[in-house]
Amino acid sequence: MKYLLGVDVGSSSVKTALIEIANGKIAATAFSPSEEMPIDAPQAGFAEQDPDRWWLELQNSLNKMRQQVAFRGDEVAAIGISYQMHGLVCVDKAGKPLRPSIIWCDGRAVGYGNKAFHDLGEDFCLSNFLNSPGNFTASKLKWVRENQPDLYKKIDKIMLPGDYIALRMTGEATTTVSGLSEGILWNFPQKAIARDLLNYYGIDESLLSTIVPTFGEQGRLTAEAAGILGLQAGTPVSYRAGDQPNNAYSLNVLQPGEVAATAGTSGVVYGVTDKVEYDPLSRVNTFVHVTHTEEMPRYGILLCVNGTGILNSWLRKNFFGNASYSDMNAEAAAIAPGADGLQFFPFGNGAERVLENKDPGALLKGLQFNRHHRGHVARAAQEGIVFSLQYGVEIMQQMGMQIKNIRAGYANMFLSDVFRSVFANTTGCTVELYNTDGAAGAARAAGVGAGIYPDFVSCFTGMNVIKRLEPDAALQQQYQDVYGEWKTALLKSLQ
Numbered sequence: 501m502k503y504l505l506g507v508d509v510g511s512s513s514v515k516t517a518l519i520e521i522a523n524g525k526i527a528a529t530a531f532s533p534s535e536e537m538p539i540d541a542p543q544a545g546f547a548e549q550d551p552d553r554w555w556l557e558l559q560n561s562l563n564k565m566r567q568q569v570a571f572r573g574d575e576v577a578a579i580g581i582s583y584q585m586h587g588l589v590c591v592d593k594a595g596k597p598l599r600p601s602i603i604w605c606d607g608r609a610v611g612y613g614n615k616a617f618h619d620l621g622e623d624f625c626l627s628n629f630l631n632s633p634g635n636f637t638a639s640k641l642k643w644v645r646e647n648q649p650d651l652y653k654k655i656d657k658i659m660l661p662g663d664y665i666a667l668r669m670t671g672e673a674t675t676t677v678s679g680l681s682e683g684i685l686w687n688f689p690q691k692a693i694a695r696d697l698l699n700y701y702g703i704d705e706s707l708l709s710t711i712v713p714t715f716g717e718q719g720r721l722t723a724e725a726a727g728i729l730g731l732q733a734g735t736p737v738s739y740r741a742g743d744q745p746n747n748a749y750s751l752n753v754l755q756p757g758e759v760a761a762t763a764g765t766s767g768v769v770y771g772v773t774d775k776v777e778y779d780p781l782s783r784v785n786t787f788v789h790v791t792h793t794e795e796m797p798r799y800g801i802l803l804c805v806n807g808t809g810i811l812n813s814w815l816r817k818n819f820f821g822n823a824s825y826s827d828m829n830a831e832a833a834a835i836a837p838g839a840d841g842l843q844f845f846p847f848g849n850g851a852e853r854v855l856e857n858k859d860p861g862a863l864l865k866g867l868q869f870n871r872h873h874r875g876h877v878a879r880a881a882q883e884g885i886v887f888s889l890q891y892g893v894e895i896m897q898q899m900g901m902q903i904k905n906i907r908a909g910y911a912n913m914f915l916s917d918v919f920r921s922v923f924a925n926t927t928g929c930t931v932e933l934y935n936t937d938g939a940a941g942a943a944r945a946a947g948v949g950a951g952i953y954p955d956f957v958s959c960f961t962g963m964n965v966i967k968r969l970e971p972d973a974a975l976q977q978q979y980q981d982v983y984g985e986w987k988t989a990l991l992k993s994l995q
């Protein structure tokens with residue numbers, strides 16, 4: 501049997517998937533650790549993880565898969581990598597991390613990004629980078645330069661989380677154009693490195709890794725990495741992408757007008773367009789999509805709400821005595837829409853781009869001790885997450901995106917009947933849930949990158965719709981009213 505291996509480096513776990521090449525079926529999946537990986541916050545607004553912890557959990561996840569399928573290393577034909585976006589990993593000449601990774605939800609660099617947006621000119625940044633430098637990778641590196649100058653001088657290369665895992669696998673420091681765009685390190689009209697921003701920040705271009713194609717050979721497993729992972733030396737790494745472009749790819753969202761969603765630690769709606777579009781306030785962000793070519797341009801418009809699954813996890817640990825998520829969902833389902841007036845604003849996981857990089861913290865509003873119990877809180881939390889996403893969807897619609905059908909993996913918060921219903925009826929969209937996830941998508945993409953699959957059609961054999969939800973007219977009206985009250989309260993709180 502021949503397989504493709506997909507690796508998805510998240511902030512809560514590292515997931516792996518094994519796809520059978522012959523029929524496209526998922527042979528095995530696993531994740532590690534079983535409980536969410538910690539996110540360290542040495543100061544308010546900070547969020548860090550140890551890059552070598554990702555490497556360790558990758559090994560653990562592979563070992564768990566071997567308990568399901570006794571595959572040999574020489575049976576894996578190619579490897580694809582998906583990863584948490586916007587992080588910063590700094591390594592020395594030996595490829596060793598110099599500090600913990602500053603990950604996606606870390607807010608320390610907002611001030612640097614906002615100043616660059618002002619000093620370089622908002623029109624200049626938006627027309628060249630399609631985004632404010634904001635809280636992205638380039639601005640995080642500026643923070644390191646200013647606040648840890650001795651460490652900064654030791655940096656040989658900077659990379660995204662997926663670039664670091666590829667480095668551990670291949671021994672080569674590489675990145676992609678899609679990855680550079682997510683770090684605000686890419687100039688779209690010039691089709692080149694964002695040198696204006698690097699020069700403004702005083703950052704040497706030599707710190708960036710070599711650019712390789714998103715699909716195609718990016719390096720091969722070293723003997724050392726192969727020994728550690730139980731794979732065969734020389735196996736190609738043939739695909740790499742940030743988790744949200746990869747999630748879209750995993751759901752066969754490749755053409756203009758198609759839309760994907762995910763609700764893991766963060767919640768995302770991601771739409772594909774062939775036009776260079778941006779939000780003037782950079783509340784949603786435009787990056788290079790994984791299937792982009794100069795002949796057929798493809799861009800991804802990304803809406804992200806940081807406080808999604810992490811809110812549900814926090815509730816479980818602090819309110820539900822570590823009861824199962826199924827039990828939490830059942831308690832939420834017993835409460836009527838609107839949670840009896842209880843409103844949850846889930847902005848407690850760092851600076852929120854959709855709120856112009858404000859970090860207001862989470863807020864539970866309207867709590868009545870004689871009426872509400874933890875079921876109301878669970879219901880209000882799921883509704884608040886969806887309402888936050890809808891707030892961003894409206895921005896995407898103002899940019900011209902027609903959002904009628906949304907695809908998602910049957911995973912994470914989409915396992916909840918309540919969440920699915922609130923999502924479909926608040927957005928007014930048909931929701932299709934598939935038997936896939938980011939690791940499986942990365943495996944399929946690796947098959948394309950290695951030339952095993954001839955195109956972007958054949959690699960999706962074996963992927964099917966599990967559930968389809970249509971909006972209900974009566975519930976739509978009900979949620980429109982509840983969402984309207986939630987949005988009004990949000991806007992007041994931000995004044």
